[in-house]
Amino acid sequence: MTEAPASPSSEPSVRPTSYDVAKRAGVSQSAVSRCFRPGSSISKKTKAKVLKAARELGYFPNAMASGLMTRRTGMVAVIISSLTNLYYPEVLAEITQRLSDKGARVLLFALRAESEVGEILEQVWRYRVDGAIVAAHLSPEQIRQFVRHEVPVVLYNRSGGDEPVSSVSCDSFGGEKLLVDKMVKAGHRSFGILSGPPDSFVGCERVQAAIDSLAAHSLNAAVASGNFDYASGRSGLAQLIEDAGGQLDAVLCANDLMAIGALDEARARAITVPDNLSIVGFDGVAPASWESYRLTTIRQPVRRMSAAAVEMILARIADPSCPPEARNFAGSLIEGASARLA
Amino acid sequence: MTEAPASPSSEPSVRPTSYDVAKRAGVSQSAVSRCFRPGSSISKKTKAKVLKAARELGYFPNAMASGLMTRRTGMVAVIISSLTNLYYPEVLAEITQRLSDKGARVLLFALRAESEVGEILEQVWRYRVDGAIVAAHLSPEQIRQFVRHEVPVVLYNRSGGDEPVSSVSCDSFGGEKLLVDKMVKAGHRSFGILSGPPDSFVGCERVQAAIDSLAAHSLNAAVASGNFDYASGRSGLAQLIEDAGGQLDAVLCANDLMAIGALDEARARAITVPDNLSIVGFDGVAPASWESYRLTTIRQPVRRMSAAAVEMILARIADPSCPPEARNFAGSLIEGASARLA
């Protein structure tokens, strides 16, 4: 029974083409094509015949073939640097589902290292994606390549610099300022900062934002370098404490994951949070709100940002002449229990 | 400067074709094609000329077009149910990177609800992916569709039932038995179980495994229903406690996320873990090892499982006649601090 019956060549068993359907329905191949292309002029009767035959044969139009003429693949490349960063899965899930809702498919590229970008981009050109959403570091030259290849692109949480590309991001400066102002007001004076990896755009931006916000209060801060993960949150706090020599009121972490690590490190050192040390993060990932952490942080409006990214890329695909746009969303302060705020 | 120079029609500015390259290199179009197809016979000299012209023009072969003749798109569909479940991002990252290393691209489908599977599968057929890795619930009929469409498939953490498809999974029975045996030996008698959502294959399997393992010790357990998330871990433990009326030694959670929720709930109720209550999970996600939780759990060998899935799907793509295979990996016990073990 598992043996495939030697089907007569007149009846194609798998992957039938529009010709097969046409023959079975007794119409021309063009008619079949029109049935699957919305807006084509076709009579109800013909359409019914064709759809019936298609169903019987298990026919689905070949997206590759149709893409050849239409110059539309229906695919959007999504390029993400670190899927393991707790924040990106949420973004990816949102973007994928929204694109899917709008009838677009996601060609996913996950970077292990920044050095892979070159090879990735080659694939992006080869697959003739209709557009791309990029949440990874691109050089100005790489951004220009998108323009040159006429592939609309939306950058996620990074700026396009001077290049004419769209972007959606969460306001780092506004967020850090919100945190810093409230903490200063609450009496904090000795600040430490835990940075992200140097090649992370938001990482650098947030650190700079924190420094600037503190400077506005004539305060400065020690910076320890982390890389966005739990372990570097722990070691980072350890280093800040060591460097500060007992003088440390507050730590601003470039993301939540490190803040969580820092919280655990503080706990391990029997430092009372927030009484003796305030720790804040940035992102608003799920674990930040878990009872054991209750992190004070800035929540990115992931859903709205993802919706914006999808909307923008689809708009530019539909009309490439539509000008690029940079949208910067404000994050919202989550008052957890990890910091004393004013 | 931003104005595109009206390029002479002799020099195509974007998306040049193999004909453009051929003309520029002074060779035939076939020669260009061969340059980009490994294993084709072509002289070094011609190849150099072609590659030079291609580089100058910014030419990359159109994957859609080549897919038409080769009947290979170079894409593997990855279908995942809940990207928000903390476990899947790890899997997705692993699979994507490994496929990428092997020269395959990922067409990603994320299900919001099981009801979407139908539409998703239609897209899978349309895009003529070379194969699929599925970590979502499929009905037997849907699994059969893969066979019918001759799309090799590897199921991830679910069984193919009677259908001839490959699968890779982590041994639920072995894992739960390991936990149960050690806990029983350590003196636990009153067990509670926190189940996953009913449509989750591993969820059900793990619950059944826990029940069976307990039965082997002539023990039974109360079951509270959860849905794999943090909140249901908290509420689930609350319910188990209520139902047990003071008699609860240990809780077996169908995944780590719920176990973490349960730990926090226990903490909120001032129940000392593991002295007065043992809580264990399943998966071995990153947060499970965070200092505040130190969850005792079974770690799935994510990397090996992902590697196996990729290897299996590529093998079946390369040789469709290669028989399906079910690979069941043993998980490893992580002795955290959330359970008293023998």
Added chain:
DNA sequence: TTGAAAGCGGTACCAA
């Protein structure tokens, strides 16, 4: 509304 035929951008087989 319909069918015939010319592409779309490659691949593969063929003879040279």
Added chain:
DNA sequence: TTGGTACCGCTTTCAA
């Protein structure tokens, strides 16, 4: 090793 040519499966004029 090369170039010519018939496809691959669909879309899109263009007449009928």
